[in-house]
Structures are given as structure tokens and as C-alpha cells.
Amino acid sequence: LAKTTQPISMDSYEGQEVNITCSHNNIATNDYITWYQQFPSQGPRFIIQGYKTKVTNEVASLFIPADRKSSTLSLPRVSLSDTAVYYCLVGDLWSGGSYIPTFGRGTSLIVHP
Amino acid sequence: NAGVTQTPKFQVLKTGQSMTLQCAQDMNHNSMYWYRQDPGMGLRLIYYSASEGTTDKGEVPNGYNVSRLNKREFSLRLESAAPSQTSVYFCASSEEQGDRELFFGEGSRLTVL
Numbered sequence: 001l002a003k004t005t006q007p008i009s010m011d012s013y014e015g016q017e018v019n020i021t022c023s024h025n026n027i028a029t030n031d032y033i034t035w036y037q038q039f040p041s042q043g044p045r046f047i048i049q050g051y052k053t054k055v056t057n058e059v060a061s062l063f064i065p066a067d068r069k070s071s072t073l074s075l076p077r078v079s080l081s082d083t084a085v086y087y088c089l090v091g092d093l094w095s096g097g098s099y100i101p102t103f104g105r106g107t108s109l110i111v112h113p
Numbered sequence: 114n115a116g117v118t119q120t121p122k123f124q125v126l127k128t129g130q131s132m133t134l135q136c137a138q139d140m141n142h143n144s145m146y147w148y149r150q151d152p153g154m155g156l157r158l159i160y161y162s163a164s165e166g167t168t169d170k171g172e173v174p175n176g177y178n179v180s181r182l183n184k185r186e187f188s189l190r191l192e193s194a195a196p197s198q199t200s201v202y203f204c205a206s207s208e209e210q211g212d213r214e215l216f217f218g219e220g221s222r223l224t225v226l
Contacts, residue, residue: 043203
């Protein structure tokens, strides 16, 4: 299985920028890096995806260096409502021939007042 | 537009009992997935269906069966529940096999005594 490594937990304060870094040394050449957010008692929610360089949307930015062995999710000016688990995903090729995102353990982000 | 709907949301079973978790999506997606989430383990893929009429095993298929009833519905069956199957189960869908953006249901919390 393709493996990702990210910190188990992080703490921040309201208004700060939070950067969560993920390593994925074995990412396939044609694979994307995808990040999900999960609130307690809810299913994960897609937030951003990228292949290389930088991607930005209304929620976050994603930075991917040229070697693509890592990526950084950046959350600008976090609020209490950003407290969640954040998953970095790369794909795995399953026996049926399908390429499916594989979840790791995620990073639990706690934002303090 | 409900997205992905799972039933039931909560269930308590005794060891050896059987049950079926139901999942339906109204987004006309071709691919559907079942994951389980255990504390500290992230989400693990149980089975997936790349398209109507096909199903394939994921990372942890033992003790489960699935049925892709039609394009909308993908059910997960536990034939003889075991305490190790106590978990939160998530159904997800994506437009096509290989898409990195999955849409998740709210989860079904199953306890096996």
C-alpha cells in the first residue's frame, strides 16, 4: 500500500496559519495528492487536490515540491471550526484494477481560543 | 439533494447475528465504496464497486459481503457478526473509478457484543 506519513496531532490558536506536512515517498508518477477533513461524527470531506507546485481554493492551499515526495496543506487564519482530523491521501492500485485513495491515520488539529 | 445516505445510523448486535448496512447515492456516480474506521486507525477500505455490476475486495474484506444492487445502492452485509467488527462504517461514492474526490455518508456506528 502507498504510505503517507503525517504528524499525529497539532495545536494552534485562532487567527494563526497552520501548515500540515505529509510525506509520500512512494507516490506513483501519475498520482495526485488529495487532502480530506473530518469533523467528529461525520464522514471525511474533500478539501483540495494537486499534482505539483501550488494549488489554492477558498479553503486551503496545497504546496507540492518538484520531487513530489511530500506536500504541505496550509490553512490560513484558522478558527475554532477548523478543529478536525486532516488526511493526506495518495492512491493505491487494487486487485480489481481500480486506483483508490488510501487513508492513513491523519493529523488531529486542535484550534484553541 | 441528499448526497450519500446510510442506514441505520446506529446498531447493536450480538455475536453471530447478521445485518445489512444500506447505502444509497443520488449523484449518479458510477463508483461506490465501503470503509471502516476504528480509533487511531484512519479509514480502511472493505470493498468497492468501480461500476454497476462489479465489486472487488479492499484491504479488510474478511467477514463481509457486498451487493451493488443498482447504480444508486451498495449494501454491506455481516453474515455472522464478531466483536472485532465493532466500528464506524462509511459509505462513499465518486463519479468515476480513479477519481480522488469521494463523497461520504455520515456513517453507521455498529457495536457487536
